[in-house]
Amino acid sequence: MSDRLRVVLVDDHAMVRAGVRAELGDAFDIVGEAADVPAAVSVITSTHPDVVLLDVHLPGGDARAVLDACLNAVPGTRFLALSVSDAPEDVVATVRGGARGYVTKAISGEDLLDAVRRIAEGDAVFSPRLAGFVLDAFSGAPAERDDELDRLTPRELEVMRLIARGYTYREVASELVLSIKTVETHVSAVLRKLQLSDRRELARWAAARGVV
Amino acid sequence: MVQGLSLMPDRVCRRDDGDVSTAYAPVRASRPVHGRVVAGVAAGLAGNLRLPLWVVRAAFIVLAFAGIGLVLYAVFWAVLPLDVDPADPQAASARSADTLRLLALAALAVGLGLLLTAVGVNLFGGTIVPLIVAVFGAALVWRQTDDEQRDAWADAAGQAARRTAGTAATAGRWRILIGIALVVLALIALLASRTNPLEALQGLAIAMLLLAGVAVVAFPWVYRAYRAQSEQRRALIRSEERAEIAAHVHDSVLQTLTLIQRNADDPAEVNRLARTEERALRSWLYAPTGDPERSFAAAIQREATEVETSYDTTIEVVTVGDCLLDAGLGATVAASREAMVNAAKHGGGQISVYAECREDLAEVFVRDRGDGFDLEQIPEDRHGVRESIIGRMERNGGSATFRTTPTAGTEVHLRMARASEGAS
Numbered sequence: 001m002s003d004r005l006r007v008v009l010v011d012d013h014a015m016v017r018a019g020v021r022a023e024l025g026d027a028f029d030i031v032g033e034a035a036d037v038p039a040a041v042s043v044i045t046s047t048h049p050d051v052v053l054l055d056v057h058l059p060g061g062d063a064r065a066v067l068d069a070c071l072n073a074v075p076g077t078r079f080l081a082l083s084v085s086d087a088p089e090d091v092v093a094t095v096r097g098g099a100r101g102y103v104t105k106a107i108s109g110e111d112l113l114d115a116v117r118r119i120a121e122g123d124a125v126f127s128p129r130l131a132g133f134v135l136d137a138f139s140g141a142p143a144e145r146d147d148e149l150d151r152l153t154p155r156e157l158e159v160m161r162l163i164a165r166g167y168t169y170r171e172v173a174s175e176l177v178l179s180i181k182t183v184e185t186h187v188s189a190v191l192r193k194l195q196l197s198d199r200r201e202l203a204r205w206a207a208a209r210g211v212v
Numbered sequence: 213m214v215q216g217l218s219l220m221p222d223r224v225c226r227r228d229d230g231d232v233s234t235a236y237a238p239v240r241a242s243r244p245v246h247g248r249v250v251a252g253v254a255a256g257l258a259g260n261l262r263l264p265l266w267v268v269r270a271a272f273i274v275l276a277f278a279g280i281g282l283v284l285y286a287v288f289w290a291v292l293p294l295d296v297d298p299a300d301p302q303a304a305s306a307r308s309a310d311t312l313r314l315l316a317l318a319a320l321a322v323g324l325g326l327l328l329t330a331v332g333v334n335l336f337g338g339t340i341v342p343l344i345v346a347v348f349g350a351a352l353v354w355r356q357t358d359d360e361q362r363d364a365w366a367d368a369a370g371q372a373a374r375r376t377a378g379t380a381a382t383a384g385r386w387r388i389l390i391g392i393a394l395v396v397l398a399l400i401a402l403l404a405s406r407t408n409p410l411e412a413l414q415g416l417a418i419a420m421l422l423l424a425g426v427a428v429v430a431f432p433w434v435y436r437a438y439r440a441q442s443e444q445r446r447a448l449i450r451s452e453e454r455a456e457i458a459a460h461v462h463d464s465v466l467q468t469l470t471l472i473q474r475n476a477d478d479p480a481e482v483n484r485l486a487r488t489e490e491r492a493l494r495s496w497l498y499a500p501t502g503d504p505e506r507s508f509a510a511a512i513q514r515e516a517t518e519v520e521t522s523y524d525t526t527i528e529v530v531t532v533g534d535c536l537l538d539a540g541l542g543a544t545v546a547a548s549r550e551a552m553v554n555a556a557k558h559g560g561g562q563i564s565v566y567a568e569c570r571e572d573l574a575e576v577f578v579r580d581r582g583d584g585f586d587l588e589q590i591p592e593d594r595h596g597v598r599e600s601i602i603g604r605m606e607r608n609g610g611s612a613t614f615r616t617t618p619t620a621g622t623e624v625h626l627r628m629a630r631a632s633e634g635a636s
Contacts, residue, residue: 128528132531
């Protein structure tokens with residue numbers, strides 16, 4: 001039993017936490033819940049969970065504040081953003097802040113279980129919507145400074161397009177005749193570029209949220 | 213209704229300057245656009261005082277010979293607002309006509325002055341000419357500030373789009389500068405006529421020093437008042453926004469919640485209500501602010517929402533890039549709708565729509581997780597696929613391909629090359 005993943009839920013709506021707990025409780029140990037930024041920080045730093053499900057909008061700051069406070073304090077913990085927000089700047093700011101993925105709250109219980117497992121293994125989880133944002137941000141002319149971080153490889157573009165079309169990693173793998181592991185590597189590479197690139201479009205999204 | 217009512221008081225008090233908000237009240241005199249000889253001052257006064265027009269005009273003419281009439285006329289001209297009817301196309305030209313008449317009147321005044329000088333009356337040594345010039349300059353400044361307030365009001369009402377703000381602002385600044393220069397020149401002339409030029413200069417310097425002192429002392433108050441006013445305005449805008457959100461939440465969300473409680477025993481109806489409200493709220497909060505009549509992405513989004521509502525399903529739409537709709541893209545949107553309807557009716561599971569607009573190509577993928585079907589064995593009632601999707605795309609120079617497997621559902625792929633002018 002000790003190898004069950006330990007998960008913390010951070011969301012300001014008790015109903016959402018209860019729903020997620022009901023969906024995940026059988027498979028994972030929910031070791032803590034929090035409804036705002038300070039509570040989240042103290043729960044995460046005291047329990048050292050494997051995965052934190054993090055709402056993008058929280059009272060007393062947003063997901064970014066939790067990420068800033070926790071990323072260095074609990075190096076083993078990985079964060080998955082869970083939000084109803086469709087606004088690209090919210091999502092991109094959270095992922096750039098250190099979350100390893102983003103899923104909407106409309107995600108099915110099964111997909112959420114899968115996403116948490118992937119995140120715990122160190123993979124990135126892209127919802128179709130996040131893949132769309134990435135394609136939007138990295139499309140068009142590359143930035144003036146032609147940094148490797150500022151452009152996606154043709155393979156990464158293909159993977160992102162298929163994810164945006166609603167393909168699962170497994171379906172992407174069979175479509176492109178790759179192993180699932182290779183697909184995961186491509187997605188992780190895109191995540192790294194998303195977090196580190198300073199393309200104008202990304203900077204604009206970040207600036208719209210008052211973060212750099 | 214609620215929104216309108218709750219916003220009404222805000223709209224009124226937003227015009228924090230009492231002068232502007234009452235400018236169109238019928239009690240106050242204003243200069244009419246029609247039936248004017250010079251600037252409509254006499255007509256406006258006559259209407260307000262309920263006197264025959266000719267009496268007022270005669271009074272002005274008689275007073276003009278005493279000198280004071282012209283001054284009075286200029287002051288009224290400056291103070292009385294123009295009676296602008298936004299629906300009247302002549303109103304726009306009335307203002308430029310104003311300027312022309314002003315020039316004509318000035319020419320008349322100069323001519324009269326020259327005539328009087330020629331006859332032997334010493335105008336320039338006296339006080340009358342500098343006074344008139346000063347009044348004229350002051351009137352110019354007052355008029356301009358009044359115009360600016362009216363423009364601000366008209367802009368808020370969305371009526372003053374015909375003039376570009378930049379040129380209007382520049383012209384206004386020039387008018388204010390000329391007005392101030394006229395006042396200063398007149399005062400100098402007045403001083404110079406009384407004393408010798410050196411003393412006049414000394415007096416001017418002292419006056420400047422005094423003014424500078426007053427400015428330094430008054431600056432903090434003026435600045436604070438200005439800050440307070442803009443802060444107040446911002447607070448008003450905020451409260452207006454809050455009122456709008458409250459009105460929206462009240463209108464749609466609370467009503468839907470009431471409906472859900474009333475239909476608590478009907479899960480299908482509850483589900484439908486909740487989904488409809490979620491879509492409405494979501495599009496209100498995060499709307500890709502495009503116009504579905506012009507924007508490709510917004511049009512796809514709208515079709516998806518409509519299909520969701522009619523077939524009680526969920527469609528996840530991801531759009532990348534955007535472009536203006538043309539005939540080909542319009543056909544693509546219509547074919548996408550048909551594909552979504554097919555997916556909702558015959559497919560099942562989660563439906564994903566991905567629309568991408570690139571410089572040379574627009575693509576749409578519509579995918580369902582149903583059982584798939586055999587394209588060769590499409591029943592007659594599904595000729596929608598052949599006609600509305602494949603036929604429509606090919607007629608417009610595009611293509612539609614189907615990929616369907618019993619395990620992974622069906623994916624429709626629409627491609628439409630974009631016209632070259634769209635790439636620019």
